[in-house]
Amino acid sequence: MYVNQFLFLASVLFCIGVYGVIARKNAVLILMSIELILNSVNINLLTFALRNGSTDGHTFALYIIAVAAAEVGVGLGLVLLVYRNKKTISVDDLSEMRG
Amino acid sequence: MQHLNILAAQWVAPTIDYFGLAPELVLAGGLCIVLLVDLFIDERKKWLLSVISSFTLLAAMVPVLMLGLSETSVRSMFDGRYVVDNFSLVVKSLFLLAGYVVVLLSSSHIEQGEYWRGEYWFLLLTSLLGMLMMASSRDLVSIFVALEFLSIPAYMLAAWRKRDPKSNEAGVKYFMLGVFASAVMLYGMSLMYGVANSTLLTDIGAKVAATGEFSAVHALAVVFVIVGFAFKVSAVPFHTWAPDTYEGAPTPVTAFLSVASKAAGFVALVVLLYTAFPLAQDVWQPLIWVLSALTMTVGNVLALKQHNIVRMIAYSSISQGGFVLMPLAVAGLVGSGSTALRAVVLYMIVYAATNLGVFAIILAVSNKTRSGEISSYGGLFSYAPTLGVLMTIFLASLAGIPPLGGWIAKFVAFQSLIQSQSNWGYALALVGAVNSVIAFGYYGNVMREIWMRPVPDGDVTTISVPGSLRLALAITAGATLLFGVLPGVGLHFADLAEIAGAITR
Numbered sequence: 137m138y139v140n141q142f143l144f145l146a147s148v149l150f151c152i153g154v155y156g157v158i159a160r161k162n163a164v165l166i167l168m169s170i171e172l173i174l175n176s177v178n179i180n181l182l183t184f185a186l187r188n189g190s191t192d193g194h195t196f197a198l199y200i201i202a203v204a205a206a207e208v209g210v211g212l213g214l215v216l217l218v219y220r221n222k223k224t225i226s227v228d229d230l231s232e233m234r235g
Numbered sequence: 236m237q238h239l240n241i242l243a244a245q246w247v248a249p250t251i252d253y254f255g256l257a258p259e260l261v262l263a264g265g266l267c268i269v270l271l272v273d274l275f276i277d278e279r280k281k282w283l284l285s286v287i288s289s290f291t292l293l294a295a296m297v298p299v300l301m302l303g304l305s306e307t308s309v310r311s312m313f314d315g316r317y318v319v320d321n322f323s324l325v326v327k328s329l330f331l332l333a334g335y336v337v338v339l340l341s342s343s344h345i346e347q348g349e350y351w352r353g354e355y356w357f358l359l360l361t362s363l364l365g366m367l368m369m370a371s372s373r374d375l376v377s378i379f380v381a382l383e384f385l386s387i388p389a390y391m392l393a394a395w396r397k398r399d400p401k402s403n404e405a406g407v408k409y410f411m412l413g414v415f416a417s418a419v420m421l422y423g424m425s426l427m428y429g430v431a432n433s434t435l436l437t438d439i440g441a442k443v444a445a446t447g448e449f450s451a452v453h454a455l456a457v458v459f460v461i462v463g464f465a466f467k468v469s470a471v472p473f474h475t476w477a478p479d480t481y482e483g484a485p486t487p488v489t490a491f492l493s494v495a496s497k498a499a500g501f502v503a504l505v506v507l508l509y510t511a512f513p514l515a516q517d518v519w520q521p522l523i524w525v526l527s528a529l530t531m532t533v534g535n536v537l538a539l540k541q542h543n544i545v546r547m548i549a550y551s552s553i554s555q556g557g558f559v560l561m562p563l564a565v566a567g568l569v570g571s572g573s574t575a576l577r578a579v580v581l582y583m584i585v586y587a588a589t590n591l592g593v594f595a596i597i598l599a600v601s602n603k604t605r606s607g608e609i610s611s612y613g614g615l616f617s618y619a620p621t622l623g624v625l626m627t628i629f630l631a632s633l634a635g636i637p638p639l640g641g642w643i644a645k646f647v648a649f650q651s652l653i654q655s656q657s658n659w660g661y662a663l664a665l666v667g668a669v670n671s672v673i674a675f676g677y678y679g680n681v682m683r684e685i686w687m688r689p690v691p692d693g694d695v696t697t698i699s700v701p702g703s704l705r706l707a708l709a710i711t712a713g714a715t716l717l718f719g720v721l722p723g724v725g726l727h728f729a730d731l732a733e734i735a736g737a738i739t740r
Contacts, residue, residue: 150422157415166411173418177425184429192434193425196376200421203383207414210387214394214410218403227411230404233479233546 142183149176163215163225167208174204255310255319257298258327259367265291266360273353281352285342285703288356292335292363299328303731315437316374322580322732323370326502329584330366332710333495334359336591339707341487344598355395358388359491366499373510375424375434378503379417382467385499386413389492393484405483409492412466412476420463426456427511436511443514457518460507461526467500470560471529474553478537481549486601489545490594493552494587501559505579508566509734516567524564524659530557531670538677543607544597547677548590551633554674555586557667562648564663565655573733574651578644581729585632585644585718592629592711595704596622603698609681614690619698623685625712630678632715635671640718643725645671 149172156169178197185193219225253260269287276283302310303324310319337359345355365385372378390413394406424434430453431439443449462473469477481489512519534554541547559582566575599622604611616623632641649667652660700708718725 146425153418157411163407163411167414170414170418173415173422177418177421180422180425181428184425184432188429188432190432192376193428196379196425196428196434199376199380203380206387207383210390211410211414214390214403214407217394217397218407221398221400221403227407230407232401232404233482 139183139187142179146176146179146183149173149179161226161228163218163227164212166227167211167215171204171208174200249313252310252312252319254298254305255302255312257302258295258331259364261295261298262291262360262364262367265294266357266364269353269356269360273357282342282346284353284356285338288360289335289338289342291360292331292338295367296328296331299324299331303328313374314435316377316435317371318373319371320734322506322576322734325580325728325732326370326498326583327367329498329587330363330370330495333498333587333591334363334491336595336707336710337487337491337495339703339710340490340591340595340598342703343602343701344485344487350396355392358392358395362386362388362392362491363495366495366502369499369503372503373436373506375428375436375439378436378507379421379424382417382420382499382503385496386417386467389413389488389496392488393480393492395485395488399483401483402485403483405480408476409480409484412473416463416466416473419466420460423456423459423463426452427460430456436507439511440513443512449515453515454518457512457515458522461504461519461522464500464504464507465526468497468504468556468560469530469553470526470556471533471553474530474534477553478546478549481552482543482546482607486545486594486598489549490591493549493594494590497552497556498583498587501556501579501583505563505576506734508563509572509576513567513572520564520567520659523560524663527557527560527564528663528666530554530560531667532557532673535670535673535677539673541677542609544609544612544681545607547609547681548593548597551674551677552590554670555590555633557670558582558645558648559586561663561667562651565652565657565660568655568657568660571651571655571660574654576732576734577726577729578648578651580732581647581725582644584725584728585640585715588711588714588718589629589632589639589641592625592708592715593633595707595711596626596629599698599700599704599708602700603696609684610688610691612681612684613688614695615685617690618695622698622700625708626685627682628712628715630681632719634675634678638719640715640725642719643722644718647726647729 153169153173157166160166178200181193181197215225269284273284302319345352362385365381368384369381372381390406390410393409394402396402427439428434431442466473481493531554534550538547538550559579562575562578565571632639635641635645649664652664
């Protein structure tokens, strides 16, 4: 197993995530794409931590997992709020303000 | 399994300097009190919470001042991961005072409508606590945690009016782009950890200084991290969330986002540039140059065609962000580091005072006119002369007219560009000068409404301004005038700001 295989996996996941954020119109799918990016970051951190033999990367990954959970909690709350008011979760329909 | 040996080593508890942490501890205690008191008091007594919040912020100022006067100038905790130096003290007092003014702006505004007041104060104080942490963080992990700590409550504050579709939209747009930006920034941080084998910023900086090597992965990491913070400070082309969020969010929240949240983004950016990438200037200087020039120009041009005052101020605050970035575009050149830092800190202080003042006037006027249109300011001077004069002072300060605060801030920013004696610096100063003239177009438009146009609906009853807004106006107008008339005051604080452990060039 080489380090670059893991890094390659992480960069592919990152690209899929960025594509998803840009191309998807459904708010929940955008949230999932963001999770994909965060997990690619975790793979990167753990790979580097194992290669370098330091524990900083493990700690960082744990923090990211915890904070991402809080983030998604807030995000789903906001999506629910929009659904209650507008009966849709498509980000294209969020166009009250223009200019 | 060589890496597990680290875990077997003797674990020693870190020494914690409680005096250095006192501002954060006071704020953390205060926000717990707000949350608890909110549970037990009657709906009619909820105004007490704004009093507790404002006293918490003032109480947190006391240890900041004591730390500033104490003998030890640098307090470093957790192996230098959390540092209380002069830079962090100056920006902490900026955050606390800006937070205090935002509390004053909010207290009469959020009484209107049936919404959750207790949570509002709690979220505001939590976000401020994240900002205080950001000022002291000197490690990738603590910068990330502080960034989320200040952002997540801000997403909720933007969507605070639950039943208003505009407020929902503001919150969702802010959340989606904010989270995406922090994910991109994290990818950059993970690469940086891989290159430097440490999350400590000074280690990352020293790694390049020691080997002199600079790999492509490192360059990619620097770019991703800067792009992440460019979203946070709404630099063009990463600004698209800002106008919608600023317009849709409750107005005091907009004031908070456009001043405190933006300043926090700049603080993190400055700390990273000065301690983690000081020797990568070939990567970030051109990037910041382009961001700064685009931010000033696009923000200004779009502000010219706005009819809504909050949206106009949103674009104006985007373009002011470009002026803050301006000195950083030459900060990596030999001899420019400290002058650029001084210019950035002074600009943030003056901009905070002036922009909060503008929002205080917007809140006071919208109490009467119930409108966000610029045309509703017609004839303001004829029926509310004090508000008219103060708004003129704030707008003139944003435009950079002497002898007001904005003038000295712009002067120092241009001075740092000229002193760098580089062609890039001269070119950016030229772009900035052209933009200062364009900016007068839309600031002057509002002034013309105030002084020369007739009152739109003929209603010339005077505006009754609540006491808390009066105090906010007095503080912001006083600061704007003071920084302009006595430039030494602002410069004194800007000069104090030195980042401990920074590799100055």
